[in-house]
Amino acid sequence: MNGAPVALLHPSPRAEWISPPRAALVxxxxxxxxxxxDGALGRLGADxxxxxxxxxxxERLAGxxxxxxxxxxxxxxxxxxxxxxxxxxxxxxxxxxxxxxxxCRVGERGADFIGPQPRTGDSIVAxxxxxxxxxxxxxxxxxxxxxxxxxxxxxxxxxxxxxxxCDAFQLGYHVFVAADACAAYEADLHVxxxxxxxxxxxxxxxxxxxxxxxxxxxxxxx
Numbered sequence: 591m592n593g594a595p596v597a598l599l600h601p602s603p604r605a606e607w608i609s610p611p612r613a614a615l616v617x618x619x620x621x622x623x624x625x626x627x628d629g630a631l632g633r634l635g636a637d638x639x640x641x642x643x644x645x646x647x648x649e650r651l652a653g654x655x656x657x658x659x660x661x662x663x664x665x666x667x668x669x670x671x672x673x674x675x676x677x678x679x680x681x682x683x684x685x686x687x688x689x690x691x692x693x694c695r696v697g698e699r700g701a702d703f704i705g706p707q708p709r710t711g712d713s714i715v716a717x718x719x720x721x722x723x724x725x726x727x728x729x730x731x732x733x734x735x736x737x738x739x740x741x742x743x744x745x746x747x748x749x750x751x752x753x754x755x756c757d758a759f760q761l762g763y764h765v766f767v768a769a770d771a772c773a774a775y776e777a778d779l780h781v782x783x784x785x786x787x788x789x790x791x792x793x794x795x796x797x798x799x800x801x802x803x804x805x806x807x808x809x810x811x812x
Contacts, residue, residue: 618744645705
């Protein structure tokens, strides 16, 4: 199950709220280890059935952003033994071991982007924790571009999308979450995360709504 219950979706946002000169699309963790059958989570048996639709929706969104002149930023997990926090391994040990093990190792296929791909002019931000803002230059890049608004999508809804959206709001950004360009491995977690973000930090919308708003403010129409 992808997307969001209609009751969660905000009425179509006013075009000026996400006008391309003030907005950036932030695509979070659409990477092999999280999205491909032969990635780390796929090999562990995660239910990836909602992922392909989210990847396709994010690709549409990236095309709409570029066409309208909005900034596009890819945020990806990039880990190494030097950046692994001891608390994460200890948490797995206390839970009885197992778990997914290392994810998105630098230089390995698991860290590669899947679905939408960075193009010339896009930005790439590497992170080592859930939030795209934690110990990265994402905030500085956004402010340098003049953005005060972020449209967030990616994987997974309840984890890195949620963490990034929450931090964006706490840093003072206007936050929109593209529900159908996000996915989780459990439908109830996806919906619960969207509800939490809608309640606390974001306006939840569909890709169609964002495309309509950006289409009305494309460079040829501004």
